[in-house]
Amino acid sequence: MTRISALSADVIAIAVFALFARIAHQTDDMPLxxxxxxxTLWPFLVGVALAWAAIALAGWNGARVAPAGVTTWxxxxxxxxxxxxxxxxxxPHWSFILVAAVMSGLLMLGWRxxxxxVGRRRT
Numbered sequence: 346m347t348r349i350s351a352l353s354a355d356v357i358a359i360a361v362f363a364l365f366a367r368i369a370h371q372t373d374d375m376p377l378x379x380x381x382x383x384x385t386l387w388p389f390l391v392g393v394a395l396a397w398a399a400i401a402l403a404g405w406n407g408a409r410v411a412p413a414g415v416t417t418w419x420x421x422x423x424x425x426x427x428x429x430x431x432x433x434x435x436x437p438h439w440s441f442i443l444v445a446a447v448m449s450g451l452l453m454l455g456w457r458x459x460x461x462x463v464g465r466r467r468t
Contacts, residue, residue, distance in 0.1 A: 346407075346408040346460060348401075348407050350408075351406075351407035351408040351413075352393075352397055352407060354408075354456045354457075354460075355393050355396075355397070355407075355417055355421075355453060355456075356390065356393060358449075358452035358453045358455075358456055359386065359389045359390060359392075359393055359421060359425075359449065359452070359453070360386060361452055362389065362445075362448055362449050362452050363382055363385040363386035363389060364382055365448065366385050366445070366448075367381050367382045367385050388424065388425040388426075388427075388428035388429055388432075389421055389422075389424070389425035389449070391424055391425070391428065392420050392421035392422065392423065392424030392425045393417065393421050395420055395424055396416060396417040396418075396420035396421050396424075397417070399416060399420065400413050400416065400417065403416075408457055408460055408461075409457065409461070410454055410457045410458060410461065413457075414453060414454050414457040415454070417453055418449060418450045418453045418454055421449060421453065422445060422446050422449050422450070425445070425449075426442060426445060
């Protein structure tokens with residue numbers, strides 16, 4: 346898997362994460378629409394970009410669960426939730442942090458695990 350396809354898979358994973366978050370947490374102030382989805386998405390995309398800068402600097406294979414996947418997940422979740430905190434002037438509730446961390450982890454590590462399993466089957 347190329348770096349571009351691995352990066353693309355992370356972007357898709359976090360876009361799906363943001364869509365699920367918007368579906369679960371739509372309000373009158375933030376309805377389920379493209380603007381609401383993008384508002385939820387962009388802080389986590391900043392995290393993906395920073396994580397991939399770290400992957401590139403370290404020279405890691407971005408498609409591997411460890412260390413690249415774990416690093417990408419942790420940086421993405423921390424940056425996304427950090428920006429959320431700055432935008433809202435408070436820390437998110439612990440349950441929000443837990444769900445965001447688990448769901449982003451499942452999506453970002455999950456595609457890597459599936460790709461590794463498929464790769465092993467082909468060899």
